[in-house]
Amino acid sequence: MPAGGDSSESSVVIDHERIKDLASMYELFSRVPSSVNHLRDALSERIKIDGRALVKDQENNVAPPAAFVKGILAMRERFHAVVTDAMKGEKKAQKRMKESFEDFLNADARAANCLAVYLSDKDVFEAYYKNHLAKRLLGNKSGSEEAERAMVSLLKAECGYQFTSKLEGMFNDMRISKETAEKYRSHKKSLNNTVSNDSRDAENGGKPVDVEVSVLTTGYWPSQNVAPCILPPAVKAAMDRFQKYYLNTYTGRKLSWQTSTGSAEIRATFHPQKGSSKPRRHDLSVTTYQMCILVLFNTRDTLTLKQIRDETNIPEEELRRHLVSLCTPKHRILRKGSKGKGISGDDDTFTYNADYTSKMTRVKVPMVSMRDASSASSGGAKGAGSASAAGGASKSAGLVDGSASVPLSVEEDRRHLLEAAIVRIMKARKVLNHNDLVAEVTRQLSGRFVPPPQFVKKRVESLIEREYLERDEADRRVYRYMA
Numbered sequence: 001m002p003a004g005g006d007s008s009e010s011s012v013v014i015d016h017e018r019i020k021d022l023a024s025m026y027e028l029f030s031r032v033p034s035s036v037n038h039l040r041d042a043l044s045e046r047i048k049i050d051g052r053a054l055v056k057d058q059e060n061n062v063a064p065p066a067a068f069v070k071g072i073l074a075m076r077e078r079f080h081a082v083v084t085d086a087m088k089g090e091k092k093a094q095k096r097m098k099e100s101f102e103d104f105l106n107a108d109a110r111a112a113n114c115l116a117v118y119l120s121d122k123d124v125f126e127a128y129y130k131n132h133l134a135k136r137l138l139g140n141k142s143g144s145e146e147a148e149r150a151m152v153s154l155l156k157a158e159c160g161y162q163f164t165s166k167l168e169g170m171f172n173d174m175r176i177s178k179e180t181a182e183k184y185r186s187h188k189k190s191l192n193n194t195v196s197n198d199s200r201d202a203e204n205g206g207k208p209v210d211v212e213v214s215v216l217t218t219g220y221w222p223s224q225n226v227a228p229c230i231l232p233p234a235v236k237a238a239m240d241r242f243q244k245y246y247l248n249t250y251t252g253r254k255l256s257w258q259t260s261t262g263s264a265e266i267r268a269t270f271h272p273q274k275g276s277s278k279p280r281r282h283d284l285s286v287t288t289y290q291m292c293i294l295v296l297f298n299t300r301d302t303l304t305l306k307q308i309r310d311e312t313n314i315p316e317e318e319l320r321r322h323l324v325s326l327c328t329p330k331h332r333i334l335r336k337g338s339k340g341k342g343i344s345g346d347d348d349t350f351t352y353n354a355d356y357t358s359k360m361t362r363v364k365v366p367m368v369s370m371r372d373a374s375s376a377s378s379g380g381a382k383g384a385g386s387a388s389a390a391g392g393a394s395k396s397a398g399l400v401d402g403s404a405s406v407p408l409s410v411e412e413d414r415r416h417l418l419e420a421a422i423v424r425i426m427k428a429r430k431v432l433n434h435n436d437l438v439a440e441v442t443r444q445l446s447g448r449f450v451p452p453p454q455f456v457k458k459r460v461e462s463l464i465e466r467e468y469l470e471r472d473e474a475d476r477r478v479y480r481y482m483a
């Protein structure tokens with residue numbers, strides 16, 4: 001991976017034939033850790049140069065937009081192989097690669113335009129984009145709300161209002177939530193209650209927990225069909241107070257709490273350092289599930305996996321993932337009883353680590369990926385619990401009807417869209433043969449996705465069973481609309 005001294009003339013030779021050479025170079029540089037930065041810098045520079053060249057071709061109309069999309073995918077595959085195989089999947093290299101792609105993709109609106117317009121399955125793109133947008137908005141991770149809105153405006157111009165109506169609704173919900181939060185803060189100040197009368201606040205020193213709630217419209221956001229977990233009493237009391245205020249202010253509405261999302265700030269106390277009598281304090285930034293787990297250790301030093309599961313009601317896979325995240329070498333707030341990365345079973349113990357230390361006063365505890373948690377947890381729950389967890393995994397992957405690329409939620413939406421289009425067409429035409437129906441349905445839905453003929457046939461059969469349509473007695477390939 002040679003690189004010239006001048007960044008404008010740097011040349012990084014990266015291809016599949018030289019992965020072994022790059023791996024050997026990485027191995028050599030790793031002996032002096034600081035020197036690996038030169039390899040990461042060269043990798044980043046090469047990605048930016050290649051990416052800007054693709055964008056420049058778009059500016060000069062040298063290549064069609066479809067070639068830009070293919071070029072991006074080819075680049076992603078090529079550099080992913082370098083980071084995974086040559087640099088052993090190093091986290092810092094992965095981060096630099098991600099940042100480098102973001103650098104040139106976000107520098108010009110043409111990139112977003114090409115990526116959105118030349119995808120045939122726009123509903124799949126919308127589902128993934130909506131999921132990522134939701135995480136950015138709810139986690140306050142968006143670099144610029146103006147840039148986010150500009151992206152949605154581009155999608156609206158190219159794909160139509162229907163495509164972006166839910167995305168725009170998400171922005172509207174966040175705006176209204178901020179206004180509601182301000183009004184609720186004013187409401188609490190008017191009450192002037194610094195000490196709570198609710199006995200549930202005793203575990204928080206008698207002070208009410210401060211909560212900030214995002215009120216979301218069900219139809220706009222990615223669905224979360226997860227049962228609420230058991231929250232600490234002080235947190236539940238704060239939520240009950242907000243719910244009472246909200247429902248009294250806005251009549252005719254219903255709140256369903258999504259405890260699978262959200263975050264919390266916890267002030268944790270640890271043993272004092274040697275030679276000091278003052279306890280060490282760290283403000284831990286954690287997820288809602290991690291908060292529920294950690295609060296249990298206020299009254300006990302050690303708990304088993306089964307006890308934590310029973311007292312929090314967190315789904316099995318998420319419980320294991322969050323526990324593993326609290327036991328990582330860098331953020332070992334809990335000590336796991338079993339050896340290795342995995343959780344051995346229901347009797348595996350977790351102990352509060354009073355000797356935990358960090359250079360930072362405020363510590364953000366990162367989450368391990370679901371894949372890492374699954375591979376680490378080689379042991380599973382017994383009997384039905386294990387089967388339930390496995391079923392949840394395949395469902396969350398979202399594959400249905402043999403499709404290896406379409407999420408379950410998108411597939412369900414496609415069924416409804418397709419059936420609605422068929423009924424709409426047949427209601428207007430009254431009588432139509434199969435081929436003409438398939439052609440008309442494909443034409444009407446091509447703005448969102450291209451339905452395979454076999455998929456159309458299945459939905460037609462379903463509508464016939466439900467007596468929306470019937471076959472012509474003289475010609476079985478002709479359908480009639482049933483009023």
